[in-house]
Amino acid sequence: MSVITIQCRLVADDETLRHLWEFMAEKNTPLVNEILERLGKHSEFEIWVKTAKVPKTVIKELCDSLKTQEPFIGQPGRFYTPAITLVTYIYKSWLALNRRRQLKIEGKERWLEMLKTDVELEQESKSSLENIRTKSTEILASFATHQTHETNHKVRGRRSRKPKDGKADRPDKVVTIKPSRLFEAYRQTEDALTRCALVYLLKNNCQVSFVEEDLEQYTKQRRKKEKEIEIERLKIQLTSRVPKGRDLTGEKWLETLEQAVQQVTHDEKEAKSWQANLLRKSSSIPFPVVYETTEDIKWKSTIRKDFLFVLTGWESLSLKYIVTKDTFIYFIAF
Template identity: 35%
Template sequence: MSLITIQCRLVASADTRQFLWMLMSQKNTPLINEIFMRIAEHPDFSVWKEKGKLPKNFLAQQIAELKEDKRFQGQPSRFYASVHKMIDYVYESWFTIQDKNKFRLQGHTRWLEMLKPDTEILQCFDGSWEKLQNQAKKILDEIDSTLSHTRIVDKLFKEYEATNDPRIQGAIVYLIKNGASIPDNKVETEKKYKKLKRKVEIQVHKLKKQIEISAPTGRDLNQQKWLDTLILASLASTTMPLNQAQCDRWFSALKKNSPSIPYPVIYETNEDLKWSLSDQNRLHVRFNGLSDHTFKIYCDSRQLPYFQRFYEDQELKKANKNQFSSALFTLRSAMIIWKEDDGKGELWDKHKLYLHCTLDTDYWTVEGTQVVAQRKQKEVLNIIDGMKEKDDLRDTQKKFIQRKETTLARLNNIFPRPGKPIYQGNPNLFLGVAMGLQESVTLALVNVGEGKAILYRNIKQLLGDNYHLLRRRRNEKQKLNHQNHKARKRASFQQKGESNLGEYVDRLIAKSILKIAQEYKVSTIIIPLLSQMRSITEAEVQARAEERIPEYKEGQKKYAKDYRVQVHQWSYGRLIDNIKANSAKVGIVVREGKQPKQGTFTDKALQLALSIQQNITEGKIPRNTKF
């Protein structure tokens, strides 16, 4: 399954926009905020936090109870379903982040406890570098050299835990400090050790703060929390913060630019959207629960064919009643969303209304649709067979089986769609895409069967004649940061956003990556898992600042701030989304891997590709899984 998201403007009358804005901002978002508050204040919240999930029926019970509250009455049933989906999504993400941070904290804390200078390690070897390096070489020889750098380090940590021999433990620490290798330069200076230790301490401190972060609180559309904090801060002469933590919370609340738009409304069912054509041949859409309101579709020429396909699927099913199944609609789900804008007038005039649609690219061609239909038929058959194995079926169960048999028959009818051969890549060719501060993007085309790289490409080679746009974007980003800094000093919270140049450069890079992948018949593109990138780069910046300006906190903060502006800033998430979207159109599998922290960027791209192959070989990732 390859899912992509497209968007369009929704244009409607002023009355319709006002009605929808009031419904979403005065009913739907406050309901979400209320449930967020109840969750955070629940006596069992600490237990849920430890388990990493909310009770099964808790959200449904809260919504059913609050539907009777006058503050939240009068919403369509799909809006209440959207509340459930939105809160479930937010907390699933929040719990996932908490679990990852706890796991990383355990690892960093363990490494901090293990860490010791070479002078201390040498004491176990009678001060002999030769004995230390011989022991380290012996440990490395027992590990499969074809493993990725990350897996070698993991094995070293496990071996450290499994032994009590101080000589082996010391040699393992020596190896990990030097990137799982034996360095030519034997001497580790005290300055180098302190820098390494401080870097780990910074990461531990940041992770602890992230774990202590408060639960989701919702969106303060009226800025009431900001005003309350401002009043408390203005009365500092009589109302002082109790401690530094409370002071930090006040400062964070005042600095935070809270969203001024309501939560989106999610439509999980593709038949909740009714498409139509006007006399001028313009697409319109209506939503279940908002049937009295019609919205015009405004999109660019690249996305128009997708919206036309949604209309064609619906009309074909309608014209051939009981012949086609909506399970094979190209559209999978949709979301109504307001986006902040600099318009004038009322809030529903100032901000713009958009529709985000998620579709499966496998449904775009007749060959892809046939593959999906076969998969769904198998799933339905398994359900039917499972139900028929039961004895004494109730009438409701018999009717359920009849509905499934009807669905099975409709899945045999494939929507008429254009034909296109399914992309077949070489299963041994992977394309690793490394990303970082110094080098935005580095590619490594790897033959994973042989464990060798075929070619490398850096950002300059990928962009070619458009490389000058990278410098232009960097200058634009620095200028924008400076302008927003001045705006914050003037207490202006309406800051400027960047132009579309960054998005254009992302598309050029993604297009170049896909071109190389198609040219060499790559089967899989591996992109980095960037959830840890922020903490890693922040720790590096902080450690660099402490090295350059020791024992002077204010100077370190200023240096770190200036250095962040100097290094190349990049929207990694947006670039990854472009790579995924382009690959999905062709049918190339995209997977996420853990990018190594050490080595050159070409080495990182190579190891990134090899690490995924190792997971496939060990059965941790199914070979044909798409992300």
């Protein structure tokens, strides 16, 4: 997608500019806020979180139902379409972040299921610790060989360089196995001994240890690897951090402050929600009105040979933009 940025100066009388600001701050931004809030309370919200996608038709239906109600009624037709587009962008970004949180949770919980003591690994594999170590050594050697071949293949594709000052080439670096490869191998194999050997390597930082396992240290490691507090925090974020709108007047902040002063929280979750709302810094600028196509722009030329363009839907307000060297406003065309 190409982006063209044009520096423009907005030309209109004070009354027109005031009228434009009222539309953006008192009608369009509250409309976007309301759609965001209703989507977060929608009966299919949990499904959207899992699929990481909100149907645009649902957003349009919400907008259509609201544009006949106060204070959202009476906006130029072109303002409703950008509101739908903006909400789509916001939720698309939020759901992508949410998906990454979900993958983190699944990864940590999967590791919790995998992690076992050496004794438990012996029992699961029905083999001795010595055999597990031997298998771990074979796995490391196999991965190191494969990784070396990949590296050499990449080097052959590059232009060779002559060593400076007659010095010989540096010896090969020690091959480091990435834990992600061991996790992938674990998912792909069903052999009990191989799976136990992979877990053994993962909990020993991808190395074969010949030191007897310290159960106290293992407990600390399990706690560290598990990160129960972080998992719980991520789960709370999945359910509570829905996209928020812009509180231009500070009304929402004052409502939360009044609740915190006059009421007692029912649980810790509600207390954290109040705290987050009070600490959150909301933008004091209205949501932008996005024009996505060139069909929304009409170009004209003036006697002074300036170039003008008029946004569709605003001809009656005499809103025009003069393309000059002055940097007042940025219009972005996609």
